[in-house]
Amino acid sequence: MIPAWGNAIADDITRKDVRDWLKALDYSGPTIGKIKGIMHAVYEYGMFEELCSSNPCKDWRLKGVKSVYKAIIVTPQQTLTILKSMTDLLHFTLVFTVAATALRASEVMSLRWSDILWNENRIRVNKRWRKGRDGKPKTAASDSTLHSERCLPCTFAFGEKRAPTQVTATSFFLQGRRTVQSQSARRCSTGATCGKLLSPLA
Secondary structure, three states, X not given: OHHHHOOOOHHHOOHHHHHHHHHHOOOOHHHHHHHHHHHHHHHHHHHHOOOOOOOOOOOOOOOOXXXXXXXXXXXXXXXXXXXXXXXXXXXXXXXXXXXXXXXOHHXXXXXXXXXXXXXXXXXXXXXXXXXXXXXXXXXXXXXXXXXXXXXXXXXXXXXXXXXXXXXXXXXEOOOOOOEOOOHHHHHHHHOHHHHHHHHHHO
């Protein structure tokens, strides 16, 4: 923003100026939206400090800007190949949990052991890890419990042995670093167990 507007008078910048500038940027739609959001916040602060009288980024949406992002589809077979290459149990657990449950990585990172509802075969999802702390779920639909019968027996097997002595209910589900040495982890890394659990995702 500074190269474009550093020498401009804040109140002289119009909505059309901002719109034309944003459309000329060679970025994806979401990135341009974030740039507009930052500029909006700068103006809001300027108005609060009485440094400008209006916000040219307020009360309008930029149209005609489309994202060029294309989702990368990873098949169950490719997921198994990735899992087989992992020797770190922390990484293995994160990737497998995301693949088997479709949870966001930020949601898995915020899980505590108290969120693993063993008797119900469910995972409680009511937060996500954002900027170094717990935050609200990304959407209202994300605040729920997830049926995880396919995932719990395999991914969380090592936790049943650790939980009574090494972790508490408020401890993070993913913590520490361990090499895949346990029998449960080796069964997963062979692909036999994981293949069965991931096959419904195909």
